[in-house]
Amino acid sequence: MRPAILIHGPTASGKTELSIQIARKYDGEIVNADSMQVYRDLKVISARPDEAEMADVPHHLFGHVPASERYSTGQWLEQARPVIEAIQKRGKTAVVVGGTGLYLLALTQGLSEIPPVPEETRHEVLEIAKSEGVRGLKIRLQAVDPEAAARIDDNDRQRLSRAYEVWLATGTPLTSFQSKRSKPVLNEDEWLGIALTPPRAKLYSRIDKRFEGMLMEGAMEEARQLVAQDIDPDLPAMKAHGMPWLSAFIRGEIDAALAAENAKRDTRRYAKRQFTWIGRQFPFWPRIPSTEIPTRMRVVSALYKEVDR
Template identity: 85%
Template sequence: MRPAILIHGPTASGKTQLSIDVARKLDGEIVNADSMQVYQELKVISARPDEAEMDGIPHHLFGHVPAGERYSTGQWLEQARPVIEDIQKRGKTAVVVGGTGLYLLALTEGLSEIPPVPEDVRHEVLEIAKADGVRGLKTRLQVVDPEAAARIDDNDRQRLGRAYEVWLATGTPLSRFQNRRSNPVLNPDEWLGIALTPPRAKLYARIDRRFEGMLMEGAMEEARALVSLGIDPELPAMKAHGMPWLSAFIRGEIDAATAADNAKRDTRRYAKRQFTWIGRQFPFWPRIPSPDPATRLRVVSALYKEVDR
């Protein structure tokens, strides 16, 4: 079976274009590893590739989950496993692409078997975060799970909240669960990982331009449709890049310029955290700093020849 190619990088770094170029050159099929591109209703806001971009190349696990559902890493892994195996059995190259590093980590290192967290515990942690702020949440986590607290960024409310709710629900630190992983889907000799690391100034400028382009392509209309569904604002789909600020504008709480500026700012901050994730979690993955598509394709092709022997 041909080794899989895993493409990771910060948002707006050109992962989609590279995945399509690689799949076309190496007779591949693309598997989504982005936690927002799984949602049906988030086509524009998640920058999901359209039919023209796909260029006839099979794409898997894109837009198959209703926005009103909570979709987990475990669910993705369960669905990705047979898809990747099927691609490989047919003699093709599985190109797994996305900005959700946890998906790729689970694929290559296994998944922690964490029990489900009851909804009442989720709401309790949400109220704590609202009352004490992200700093208060971090302080609480430092007491019960210092290992997880040290690993999670101070401003990452979602991951801090996740770690604290696991402890509240189980009495066991999240870090302890994470140290006990299931077997990976892909063994070390069955995949090649690539991290895109373009210059940050250029990436941040591209993030701003892309968001403006999204607005022209219908992001506001997409946000209005989501808000009209009455979906719980704490569900992942409602926290997609820009969605909280577009929702606030739709509710009349802020003006359009403020919504756009805040959405761009938060997306740039998210990209910064993704750079940090790459450095910590994927220290040995080859980096491609060049933003040039042709250069990226040449590098991936050369590296793939080394592993596909």
């Protein structure tokens, strides 16, 4: 069985291009590990690989979920497991690529079995976040789950909300569930993980240029179609990079220039948080700071020789 190759990195760091090159070299098939690229309605906004990029390499778990659904890490893991096993049975290399670190952790470390959180609880926590801010969430979480509060960044609204939701819904701290994990899909000797860590200035510039390109490729039209569906704005698909600001423009609340500038700013901030996440959650994954594909491929090839023995 060929070891899988896992590619992580911040948004716009070039994961798609590298994954295709790796799949071509190692007779691989690509498996999506990006929580936004699973959504059918977010082709442009999520920077999903286009038809040309997917033409000669099989791709899995891209664009198969309606934006009206709330897709979880547990669902992804349940779907990714048989896909990866099938790729391996065919004698090919599974290339798992994405910026959603929690997916990759679940794949290699297992996943905690956390009961589903009722929608009314989600809305309750959302209202708390709106009225008290992330600081208020942090204070509330410190009182009921100090371990989770200490581990989660002060500005990570999503993870703070998630931890507090779990406590409200179950009366049990999130850390109690996290100590009990399912068996990982990939054992320690069955995969190679790499993290792309390009220079911040280059990455931020690329983020800005990519968003401008998205607008030219139909991001605004895609956003209009989503807004027309009257989807709950609290669903994950409606929080994709730029989507809240494009929605505000479509509703006439802000002008186009402000929508674009805010979208770029928020995406840069998200990339910064991804760097922090990589540093904390993937401390032993080899880093590849180069932005050049030939250099990246040389590093991957050298590392893969060590695990594929």
